[in-house]
Amino acid sequence: MRMTSRPEHLLIEHLGAQLVTVGEEIPERARHDWSGQQPVCPLAWIRPRSTEEVSAVLRICNELRLAVVPQGGLTGLAGGAHPVAGCVALSLERMNGIEEIDPAMATMTVGAGVVLEAAQAAAEAAGLFLALDLGARGSCTIGGVLATNAGGNRVIRYGMAREHVLGVEVVLADGTVVTSLNKMLKNNAGYDSKQLFVGSEGTLGVITRAVLRLQPRPTFSTCALCGCRDFAAAMALLAAARSGLGPSLTAFEVMWPSFYHFMGEKLPSLPQPLAGRHGIYVLIEVSGFDAEREAERLEALLAKGLEAGDVEDAVVAASGRDVAAFWAIRESVSEYSKVIGKVAAFDVGLPAHATGQVVERLEAGAVQRWPDAIALSYGHVGDSNLHFVANVPSAGAEQPSAEISAFVYETVRSSGGTISAEHGIGTLKRQYxxxxxxxxxxxLMRRIKSALDPNGILNPGKVLEWPPEPEAGTR
Structure with missing residues (x-):
């Protein structure tokens, strides 16, 4: 295709004004994600309604060498859906159909634009359970969740996003449609190509449809909030919970005092069910099919913890309202913009035995470098996942984000951890x-990228430097 006019005009000519929005008509929400970067207005905002239209978009953009940034719910924190200058923002929000729920196979076939919470509700209405869950459930979409291999609250029991998907339909950079909407739990025929695209952040292909694995819906669920002596005590409680609760253990969330007390003081409406102050706080969730037995197991676990001195105080939810209140403490992270302002947020993975020491190094090191720093720690520690956020009040709007990042990631590297546990790489973590x-x-990643997207149009600048920087001496 010859570039005889402006590329946005060619897009409108070939795809139609119903799909393509340009200029000032592009809404603000398409210009940024949740990563906190400066908004970028894309060259065009395209909202296809079908896989065929996605194919047409990518084929034209590949011929024109136009960058394409796939967008879902725009809730990513690493910049994976953030536009780049001169790009086409490809929104999958119109592809939001729940096509089928198959009770016999315990599967759900959905479009990439389906909001996670809507998929959860549809599964529940069918008497089944979509176990994938995260705080942005009301905004994030299935396509984005799979593209980032999101984690969330129940990974300790059900696994990351890739454990919830049986098949996908993907459009490659040149417009080729690869449909592999497998429903079978066992299908060992050749390469499992779907796993190339789950977690690839839209750099290898655009997921348009997916088959999700559903579970039997638990008939009972409750949680307990515990005040523990210290991190070692919390780890002892985790080991006891794994052996004593087995598959009933669906969440094990740890909150350091830095987070628990700070948020409690800043948000007086948050519940304070525990008396006094403790070395660390743990939220345990259990679910199953025998309410009496599961409750007894949880109470026995807590009793042993209290007897051993690992648990200093504990409260078990007496109602669904209590469950929601306990989780509200952990999910108060959504209020950071109100109580702190701009934060440098980190999602890292660490060996369990090292996590306590790493938190001490991060919190003490932040204050040593920036004396007025606010440093908060919490996470899905049952999944080896730590979240750390920092803010330097004296820096105002010009937060030392680069310096904080270098400090955090070097600390994580020296402890044998990973720079990303569940949020992906995007642009913010690429250099690390x-x-x-x-x-x-x-x-190997570069070889795969080169094979599937030789022109480098898919989400450029995300995950990998592309094209790669020449090695020394080859310039």
Missing amino acids: LPYTRSPSELD
Whole structure:
């Protein structure tokens, strides 16, 4: 296709004004994600309604060498859906159909634009359970959740997003449609190509439809909030919970005092069910099919913890309202913009035995470098996932984000951890990817990228430097 006019005009000519929005008509929400970067107005905002239209978009953009940034619910925190200058923002929001729920196979077939909460509700209405869950459930979409291999609250029991998907339909950079909407739990025929695209952040292809694995819906669920002596006590409680609760253990969330007390003081409406102050706080969720037995197991676990001195105080939810109140403490992270302002937020993975020491190093190191720093720690520690956020009040709007990042990621690297546990790489972590992946792993990633997207149009600048920087001496 010859570039005889402006590329946005060619897009409108070939795709139609119903799909393509340009200029000032592009809404503000399409110009940024949740990563906190400065908004960028894309060249065009395209909202296809079908896989065929996605194919047409990518085919034209590939011919024109136009960058394409796939967008879902725009709730990503690493910049994976953030537009780049001169790009086409490809929104999948119109592809929001729940096509089928198959009770016999325990599967759900959905479009990439389906909001996670809507998929959860549809599964529940069918008497089944979509176990994938995260705080942005009301905004994030299935396509984005799979593209980032999101984690969330129930990973300890059900696994990351890739464990919830049986098949996908994907459009490649040149417009080729690869449909593999497998429903079978066992299908060992050749390469499992869907796993190339789950977690690839839209750099290898655009997920348009997916088959999700559903579970039997638990008939009972409750939780307990515990005040523990210290991190070692919390780890002892985790080991006891795994052996004593088995598959009933669906969440094990840990909150350090820095987070628990700070948010409690800043948000007086948050419940305060525990008396006094404790070395660390744990939220345990259990679910199952025998309410009496599951409740007894939880109470026995807590009784043993209290007897051993690992648990200093504990409160078990007496109602659904209590469950929601306990989770509200952990999910108060959504209020950061109100109580702190701009934060440097980190999602890292660490060996369980090292997590307590790493938190001490991060919190003490932040204050040593920036004396008025606010440093908060919490996370899905049952999944080896730590979240750390920092803010330097004296810096105002000009937060030292780059310096904080370098400090945090170097600390994580030296402890044998990973720079990303569940949020992906996007643009914000790209330069630190070698901290986590070996040169041979990075080379393999580049080979795959080169094979599937030789023109580099899909989400450029995300995950990998593309095209790769020449090695020293080859310039």
